[in-house]
Amino acid sequence: MNTTAPPPLTAAGSARSLEQFLADTAQRDRGQGVFELESPRILEVNLDGKMNTKMGSMVAYLGNIKFKREGILDQGVGNLLKKAVSGEGMKVSYAEGNGKLYLSDTGKKIIVLKLENESIVVNGNDVLAFEPSLQHKITMMRKITGMMAGGLFNVRFDGSGLLAITSHFEPLTLRVTPGQPVVTDPNATVAWSGSLNPQFKTDVSFKTFLGRGSGESIQMLFEGDGFVVVQPYEEVYFQSGS
Template sequence: MDRETTGRYSIEDFIKNTGEKDLGQGVFELERDRLLEVNLNGMVWTKRGSMVAYTGDIKFIREGVLEHGLGKLVKKSLTGEGVSLTKAEGQGKLYLADEGKKVSVLKLENDSIFVNGNDLLAFEDSISWDIRMMKKIAGMMAGGLFNVKLEGTGMIAITTHYDPLTLQVTTGYPVFTDPNATVAWSGDLEPEIKTDVSLKTFVGRSSGESVQMAFKGEGFVVIQPYEEVYFQAQT
């Protein structure tokens, strides 16, 4: 019986099979499905608390209270800890993860994308960003219904519980999603909140059936097979 069937490895085999590998993918590399490697030579923004290891000379600086201006400060105060960023500066290899969630790396080329604030792991300094709040929301739990618009040219990393699914939105064929399972969408889409009051009353709380995000136009929506938080919408 060999080690493939027993699951047992010598220390040498274990190091060989689990060791870091240079994949040559650029600044952001998927070292594992749930582990992002950043080949740092300068600065990137990361989700606070996402660093699991690093090598080289890297400093971590918590973003300043007014670093992004008064407008973003007000928005961030509404999201609580949902959009809390740390600057990683220097040279070396930085490893990021977020509660074992799967990591996806996207390269923006003069593009824009909205990402749920809970699902943004890292982005390059060349990317501009702003916090957006969904309208017609009265109350929320565990982070709230807010998102971050990222635009420009550079790499970003997002996270999902399990494998993401991307749905195409086309004219005349809208897509409706559960806000709790919605991760990201293209920057030219402006989702609306749709509520079913009778179903909400029947269920007894807001859910993916009673509160929905409606995407109309041309673009895409990324969802995950997991409901991350609960929302309560205005009726």
């Protein structure tokens, strides 16, 4: 009979009293303003009025808050085709009222940006919340819509206001300068400056169709002056044609 005692718990896995657990995970007012990061993956919105949020991102709220989905015409008639092609387009809901709203998106890291009369384009899957003062417009990767299952839409933001975006793990920002283009994997591309208009490079060969390709058959090419943000993770947006 084996009577060896189990090894003691390590510091990382040591048990906590209920009181200690509640203290360690308690909500705290950090005085950061409208957007507060309760943790790297939970955003607190101190709501007093209206806020645009990604549909399905609410995990909890306190106070008197109501939610309304963005209507199909809210983006204008010109975006009806984009919504039809992409399935739903950018799924936005409006949160209105007073209270504290908590948002998260599949445990992704949250980055809060303050735009000051600036523009940025964000992958639609990586938009978490933004103030109504920011103008937003859905843009589509037209040249490869037939090759994409989802994630074919981006959202361009212009103006001044707070914007919360998400990234799998720590993002990396690359500078784009004249004569020094940057090429990225669309599945790992989070955002880029509004001054850039990415083109698409394809490297589809017979080997690709046989499953011997590099796996990087489509790339985004950024040229000009600006920046592009990538994440160390490839979200799957592409599917083979049917």
